Amino acid sequence: xxxxxxxxxxxxxxxxxxxxxxxxxxxxxxxxxxxxxxxxxxxxxxxxxxxxxxxxxxxxxxxxxxxxxxxxxxxxxxxxxxxxxxxxxxxxxxxxxxxxxxxxxxxxxxxxxxxxxxxxxxxxxxx
Amino acid sequence: xxxxxxxxxxxxxxxxxxxxxxxxxxxxxxxxxxxxxxxxxxxxxxxxxxxxxxxxxxxxxxxxxxxxxxxxxxxxxxxxxxxxxxxxxxxxxxxxxxxxxxxxxxxxxxxxxxxxxxxxxxxxxxx
DNA sequence: CGCACTGTAGTATTCGCAATAGTACAGTTA
DNA sequence: TAACTGTACTATTGCGAATACTACAGTGCG
Numbered sequence: 091x092x093x094x095x096x097x098x099x100x101x102x103x104x105x106x107x108x109x110x111x112x113x114x115x116x117x118x119x120x121x122x123x124x125x126x127x128x129x130x131x132x133x134x135x136x137x138x139x140x141x142x143x144x145x146x147x148x149x150x151x152x153x154x155x156x157x158x159x160x161x162x163x164x165x166x167x168x169x170x171x172x173x174x175x176x177x178x179x180x181x182x183x184x185x186x187x188x189x190x191x192x193x194x195x196x197x198x199x200x201x202x203x204x205x206x207x208x209x210x211x212x213x214x215x216x217x
Numbered sequence: 218x219x220x221x222x223x224x225x226x227x228x229x230x231x232x233x234x235x236x237x238x239x240x241x242x243x244x245x246x247x248x249x250x251x252x253x254x255x256x257x258x259x260x261x262x263x264x265x266x267x268x269x270x271x272x273x274x275x276x277x278x279x280x281x282x283x284x285x286x287x288x289x290x291x292x293x294x295x296x297x298x299x300x301x302x303x304x305x306x307x308x309x310x311x312x313x314x315x316x317x318x319x320x321x322x323x324x325x326x327x328x329x330x331x332x333x334x335x336x337x338x339x340x341x342x343x344x
Numbered sequence: 345c346g347c348a349c350t351g352t353a354g355t356a357t358t359c360g361c362a363a364t365a366g367t368a369c370a371g372t373t374a
Numbered sequence: 375t376a377a378c379t380g381t382a383c384t385a386t387t388g389c390g391a392a393t394a395c396t397a398c399a400g401t402g403c404g
């Protein structure tokens with residue numbers, strides 16, 4: 091179900107968190123969709139249930155999922171606040187990238203070209 | 218000379234590496250400019266010389282600096298290869314950001330608007 | 345009820361790796 | 375020679391991720 095990279099310096103629970111976040115933000119996991127149980131996911135990924143639980147607890151604290159004792163974990167409805175946060179972060183990220191490009195000697199015109207190009211090559215599905 | 222964030226999960230030597238990289242890529246550190254000695258930098262940042270040495274060794278392996286035994290560490294001339302690598306990475310980063318924006322419901326038109334906006338607000342120097 | 349599932353909480357332990365501490369050796373320069 | 379430089383070790387500490395294990399609480403179903 092998920093892709094773990096043991097070479098990645100980032101901890102496993104973070105990798106799991108990010109993948110779930112992405113799925114929720116992109117609508118792959120609709121609201122109230124049930125997630126695999128802590129034990130099941132742990133079994134599938136061959137790691138400890140505690141690791142999954144940490145990921146789930148964090149995600150709940152951040153508003154991406156909600157937990158119901160005895161029932162399971164479910165994708166939360168994507169709040170406007172969460173969307174706005176994400177947008178803000180993406181904007182910041184975009185600006186950082188553009189700044190780095192500028193300082194590397196790439197003109198704004200070239201940058202715009204890159205942007206258009208990125209859209210034209212959509213379907214390659216980066217990441 | 219450098220800014221260390223002990224709250225950052227990233228190791229110290231990585232933070233140092235990145236800051237030096239950025240300075241070199243942006244021309245703040247011209248070719249053959251001498252860097253502080255391992256021991257001096259360690260003293261300034263109040264950490265162990267080994268930590269600095271690790272950063273320097275990595276940077277040399279990546280082609281950002283060169284070391285001369287008995288003399289010191291110096292910024293390398295920014296090779297075309299290094300620039301190209303950096304450009305490739307930025308392009309990839311840009312595309313990932315744009316893809317995420319798309320999936321968040323931001324149209325290409327809006328995205329372009331963001332890009333222009335980012336340039337207009339230059340001077341705020343993000344990061 | 346009893347059973348099998350779910351989440352939750354806690355402790356103890358292992359393990360990896362960043363970072364420290366310390367010593368030693370080699371090359372440069374005045 | 376003296377005081378710098380880089381480099382190479384080994385040993386140790388310390389932190390946090392991940393494991394292992396146990397236990398308890400709520401849900402759903404036959």
